[in-house]
Amino acid sequence: xxxxxxxxxxxxxxxxxxxxxxxxxxxxxxxxxxxxxxxxxxxxxxxxxxxxxxxxxxxxxxxxxxxxxxxxxxxxxxxxxxxxxxxxxxxxxxxxxxxxxxxxxxxxxxxxxxxxxxxxxxxxxxxxxxxxxxxxxxxxxxxxxxxxxxxxxxxxxxxxxxxxxxxxxxxxxxxxxxxxxxxxxxxxxxxxxxxxxxxxxxxxxxxxxxxxxxxxxxxxxxxxxxxxxxxxxxxxxxxxxxxxxxxxxxxxxxxxxxxxxxxxxxxxxxxxxxxxxxxxxxxxxxxxxxxxxxxxxxxxxxxxxxxxxxxxxxxxxxxxxxxxxxxxxxxxxxxxxxxxxxxxxxxxxxxxxxxxxxxxxxxxxxxxxxxxxxxxxxxxxxxxxxxxxxxxxxxxxxxxxxxxxxxxxxxxxxxxxxxxxxxxxxxxxxxxxxxxxxxxxxxxxxxxxxxxxxxxxxxxxxxxxxxxxxxxxxxxxxxxxxxxxxxxxxxxxxxxxxxxxxxxxxxxxxxxxxxxxxxxxxxxxxxxxxxxxxxxxxxxxxxxxxxxxxxxxxxxxxxxxxxxxxxxxxxxxxxxxxxxxxxxxxxxxxxxxxxxxxxxxxxxxxxxx
Amino acid sequence: xxxxxxxxxxxxxxxxxxxxxxxxxxxxxxxxxxxxxxxxxxxxxxxxxxxxxxxxxxxxxxxxxxxxxxxxxxxxxxxxxxxxxxxxxxxxxxxxxxxxxxxxxxxxxxxxxxxxxxxxxxxxxxxxxxxxxxxxxxxxxxxxxxxxxxxxxxxxxxxxxxxxxxxxxxxxxxxxxxxxxxxxxxxxxxxxxxxxxxxxxxxxxxxxxxxxxxxxxxxxxxxxxxxxxxxxxxxxxxxxxxxxxxxxxxxxxxxxxxxxxxxxxxxxxxxxxxxxxxxxxxxxxxxxxxxxxxxxxxxxxxxxxxxxxxxxxxxxxxxxxxxxxxxxxxxxxxxxxxxxxxxxxxxxxxxxxxxxxxxxxxxxxxxxxxxxxxxxxxxxxxxx
Numbered sequence: 001x002x003x004x005x006x007x008x009x010x011x012x013x014x015x016x017x018x019x020x021x022x023x024x025x026x027x028x029x030x031x032x033x034x035x036x037x038x039x040x041x042x043x044x045x046x047x048x049x050x051x052x053x054x055x056x057x058x059x060x061x062x063x064x065x066x067x068x069x070x071x072x073x074x075x076x077x078x079x080x081x082x083x084x085x086x087x088x089x090x091x092x093x094x095x096x097x098x099x100x101x102x103x104x105x106x107x108x109x110x111x112x113x114x115x116x117x118x119x120x121x122x123x124x125x126x127x128x129x130x131x132x133x134x135x136x137x138x139x140x141x142x143x144x145x146x147x148x149x150x151x152x153x154x155x156x157x158x159x160x161x162x163x164x165x166x167x168x169x170x171x172x173x174x175x176x177x178x179x180x181x182x183x184x185x186x187x188x189x190x191x192x193x194x195x196x197x198x199x200x201x202x203x204x205x206x207x208x209x210x211x212x213x214x215x216x217x218x219x220x221x222x223x224x225x226x227x228x229x230x231x232x233x234x235x236x237x238x239x240x241x242x243x244x245x246x247x248x249x250x251x252x253x254x255x256x257x258x259x260x261x262x263x264x265x266x267x268x269x270x271x272x273x274x275x276x277x278x279x280x281x282x283x284x285x286x287x288x289x290x291x292x293x294x295x296x297x298x299x300x301x302x303x304x305x306x307x308x309x310x311x312x313x314x315x316x317x318x319x320x321x322x323x324x325x326x327x328x329x330x331x332x333x334x335x336x337x338x339x340x341x342x343x344x345x346x347x348x349x350x351x352x353x354x355x356x357x358x359x360x361x362x363x364x365x366x367x368x369x370x371x372x373x374x375x376x377x378x379x380x381x382x383x384x385x386x387x388x389x390x391x392x393x394x395x396x397x398x399x400x401x402x403x404x405x406x407x408x409x410x411x412x413x414x415x416x417x418x419x420x421x422x423x424x425x426x427x428x429x430x431x432x433x434x435x436x437x438x439x440x441x442x443x444x445x446x447x448x449x450x451x452x453x454x455x456x457x458x459x460x461x462x463x464x465x466x467x468x469x470x471x472x473x474x475x476x477x478x479x480x481x482x483x484x485x486x487x488x489x490x491x492x493x494x495x496x497x498x499x500x501x502x503x504x505x506x507x508x509x510x511x512x513x514x515x516x517x518x519x520x521x522x523x524x525x526x527x528x529x530x531x532x533x534x535x536x537x538x539x540x541x542x543x544x545x546x547x548x549x550x551x552x553x554x555x556x557x558x559x560x561x562x563x564x565x566x567x568x569x570x571x572x573x574x575x576x577x578x579x580x581x582x583x584x585x586x587x588x589x590x591x592x593x594x595x596x597x598x599x600x601x602x603x604x605x606x607x608x609x
Numbered sequence: 610x611x612x613x614x615x616x617x618x619x620x621x622x623x624x625x626x627x628x629x630x631x632x633x634x635x636x637x638x639x640x641x642x643x644x645x646x647x648x649x650x651x652x653x654x655x656x657x658x659x660x661x662x663x664x665x666x667x668x669x670x671x672x673x674x675x676x677x678x679x680x681x682x683x684x685x686x687x688x689x690x691x692x693x694x695x696x697x698x699x700x701x702x703x704x705x706x707x708x709x710x711x712x713x714x715x716x717x718x719x720x721x722x723x724x725x726x727x728x729x730x731x732x733x734x735x736x737x738x739x740x741x742x743x744x745x746x747x748x749x750x751x752x753x754x755x756x757x758x759x760x761x762x763x764x765x766x767x768x769x770x771x772x773x774x775x776x777x778x779x780x781x782x783x784x785x786x787x788x789x790x791x792x793x794x795x796x797x798x799x800x801x802x803x804x805x806x807x808x809x810x811x812x813x814x815x816x817x818x819x820x821x822x823x824x825x826x827x828x829x830x831x832x833x834x835x836x837x838x839x840x841x842x843x844x845x846x847x848x849x850x851x852x853x854x855x856x857x858x859x860x861x862x863x864x865x866x867x868x869x870x871x872x873x874x875x876x877x878x879x880x881x882x883x884x885x886x887x888x889x890x891x892x893x894x895x896x897x898x899x900x901x902x903x904x905x906x907x908x909x910x911x912x913x914x915x916x917x918x919x920x921x922x923x924x925x926x927x928x929x930x931x932x933x934x935x936x937x938x939x940x941x942x943x944x945x946x947x948x949x950x951x952x953x954x955x956x957x958x959x960x961x962x963x964x965x966x967x968x969x970x971x972x973x974x975x976x977x978x979x980x981x982x983x984x985x986x987x988x989x990x991x992x993x
Contacts, residue, residue, distance in 0.1 A: 019623075020623065020624075350857070351859075352856055352857060431859060432856070432857065432858065432859035433859030433860075433861070434859075435859075436859060444857070446857065448853070450851075451851055451853055451854070452851065452853040452854055452857050453854065453857065454851075454854060455846070455847055455850030455851050455854050456850065456851070457850050458846065458847075458850060462843070462846075465843075466847065466854065466858045467858060469840060469843055470840065475839050475840060475841070476838045476839055476840070477838055477839065477840055477843055
């Protein structure tokens with residue numbers, strides 16, 4: 001097993017404390033990083049793991065405490081200082097210039113001093129190489145000396161060609177795949193990440209910090225990344241991975257440091273721990289990590305999507321000829337690399353996006369249910385009756401012949417007019433309001449909670465009534481009903497908030513999501529769509545959401561769940577539809593499929609292209 | 610702590626997470642006092658020795674007689690009404706800086722009624738026609754940028770600003786074509802003999818603005834209720850908060866933008882109507898006298914909240930008319946009134962920084978602690 005053989009401390013954090021306003025992000029953090037190890041930093045969102053790494057990389061200055069690098073007290077006031085100490089950080093959101101090539105991005109921001117340092121570094125390397133040779137009793141040849149001088153001189157000044165060759169050399173050494181002349185806007189997420197790592201290595205980083213490196217990668221890309229990371233470790237570099245994915249922690253790291261509520265709780269050696277133990281330390285209490293999956297009952301086809309094509313905001317077709325059925329009493333998972341059209345697909349169903357082609361058909365389960373005037377006018381009911389859409393409680397067809405309007409109204413209001421069959425509605429070309437007015441209740445938890453599902457500068461009550469404020473014909477708002485609803489949501493979903501008049505943006509991510517999901521469930525929907533509903537949520541909130549989704553399914557709702565964590569998709573859903581580049585690459589049974597199988601399907605079309 | 614950080618920051622700023630009401634009041638109160646002090650100092654620089662007299666004249670020009678006070682109220686009301694007109698637009702994040710032009714177009718509509726129709730119909734009917742014309746003109750003027758914004762997503766700030774200049778041009782040409790014979794570029798008060806189409810005046814402390822002030826109060830209350838309690842008001846704040854969310858819940862964003870801005874224009878039309886029918890009974894290109902711009906700041910400082918806007922309208926009118934009076938008594942020009950208003954606003958708006966952020970100055974704190982220690986030592990010594 002891989003253990004740290006040497007005990008050279010490259011980074012030491014001593015009593016680091018960082019406070020934002022009244023929030024303590026880091027409290028007395030002591031952390032060591034050894035040479036040639038992979039250290040995972042594990043913790044829930046907001047546990048202070050990224051803050052502590054941002055302090056090392058010079059983005060934040062600590063309020064208290066000190067940083068030692070290679071045993072010396074370090075003065076880190078900016079990311080540039082941190083680079084001088086050989087620390088490179090790859091952020092979750094890449095910091096690259098889209099219209100530049102890989103090589104241009106890498107050399108961007110380097111100054112004369114940096115080049116001089118590079119040259120010095122190479123000179124040192126060459127000298128130690130020669131010294132090694134001399135120890136063996138060999139004198140370096142004239143040609144070799146010349147070659148070495150050339151390399152040192154080349155490193156002294158800026159030259160994009162030299163840079164490109166040095167990048168190539170580095171890539172070969174660690175097994176990166178990167179074309180120095182490729183523009184960033186042509187790159188995949190994985191290539192951009194590689195570029196960020198190479199950028200740090202180019203600056204002679206010996207300590208590499210990766211913030212959530214696997215969040216956007218496919219299983220195959222993760223394998224490649226881990227291989228590269230291991231190569232770097234074997235080369236004597238120290239790597240820190242910030243993550244909250246437990247199985248990856250177990251797979252890659254030598255040691256795991258666990259953060260909880262801003263404090264560094266413990267550091268354990270990976271081969272002496274278990275996922276269960278790590279979770280308990282991370283959450284601070286024993287948690288039950290079982291995702292409930294009930295067996296589907298009363299499955300019925302609810303929503304048909306036929307040959308759907310949709311464009312994104314840039315006018316590019318991102319959903320291409322997609323057909324599927326969502327069934328009531330079932331969770332349909334949608335897997336795919338982020339940006340494969342999941343967002344646009346759900347928005348199209350919700351009526352927020354025009355359809356390029358295809359149609360969306362909703363089967364309203366109205367059979368043997370009474371017709372009402374809530375969503376239909378008298379005229380509409382009469383027209384439907386003429387087509388034989390209704391029957392009376394005895395099973396006879398109704399045609400309202402010879403009845404006055406008053407009599408018809410009475411009959412409808414007495415619930416004696418029942419639908420003969422399910423109502424079939426085409427949602428094509430209808431906006432969200434028109435869909436609602438047809439009496440079709442679609443719930444949608446969008447990816448961008450505060451930007452689309454809620455209004456960030458409004459309070460909880462006003463956010464709760466977003467869906468229902470139109471009730472009644474009175475021009476003024478009724479805030480009483482939403483207040484009662486939000487109080488119920490707060491109680492049932494355990495939302496932590498100072499009160500119902502708190503601005504929603506002051507709540508943490510998990511609580512914001514609970515409010516949104518609670519509101520959407522309160523609509524009593526027929527179809528419940530959720531896009532990345534647990535993104536940014538802590539473990540406990542995530543499981544609350546999973547179990548809520550399962551509960552919706554049991555109450556006969558067709559649930560569509562777009563997720564990124566394949567383990568969760570496999571544990572929660574009944575069927576999984578895999579998208580790749582806006583096309584369906586297949587359906588799998590979530591009870592039988594494997595992660596690798598889905599991972600391959602996620603990329604299959606991409607390689608054909 | 611054994612090891613200290615290598616760097617001690619000179620100044621540190623952190624966001625306040627929960628601001629209590631009293632903190633807000635203290636900060637704003639302190640900044641208002643500071644602003645008053647600064648204006649006095651500026652006056653003292655312009656006319657040495659005038660520091661205290663400046664404040665004296667300020668009060669004289671605003672509070673000394675009931676009549677003067679009523680005039681102050683009328684000006685406060687006008688400022689408030691323009692700010693109230695802007696509030697729905699601003700709440701929707703539609704940065705309408707064209708209130709000046711919209712009020713001016715409203716005034717033009719009222720003058721057209723007063724000029725061409727009022728002499729031929731009973732005053733009651735004439736007033737209604739003037740009112741409707743004023744509203745129509747201002748609403749159309751506001752609707753143009755709103756329609757462009759809704760359908761073509763043009764920048765409303767530039768658009769409404771340019772509409773101001775167009776309004777000024779249109780009014781200037783109207784004046785030239787209809788100027789009083791023998792006068793160049795002005796129209797004398799219309800129908801002054803018959804008072805046809807003039808707002809009825811009741812005398813109250815020798816003042817004729819009572820009806821105007823009542824109308825303003827009514828409109829302000831209506832808009833306040835509209836923003837706070839109506840479904841329309843709710844919709845426009847959703848659109849202001851996030852257009853995506855608005856679409857998601859099925860709000861017709863284009864419709865809400867146009868409806869809200871037309872409402873904004875209608876209230877500007879009321880301002881124009883009051884300026885003409887209840888005020889000067891004529892028109893000039895500068896009849897709105899910059900209120901359309903000052904009201905932007907009033908609306909902003911008052912956080913789109915009508916009672917707060919009333920407070921700031923009052924303050925700002927007091928400062929500008931007070932210092933204007935002071936300037937006629939003290940040896941400097943009337944421009945001091947504009948300087949005072951500007952200083953006032955800069956300080957009030959800058960004070961919101963201290964409402965939102967906490968400023969820590971470590972070295973200052975240390976210094977104060979040291980001085981405190983010194984005093985304590987001395988006290989001890991004295992006690993001994």
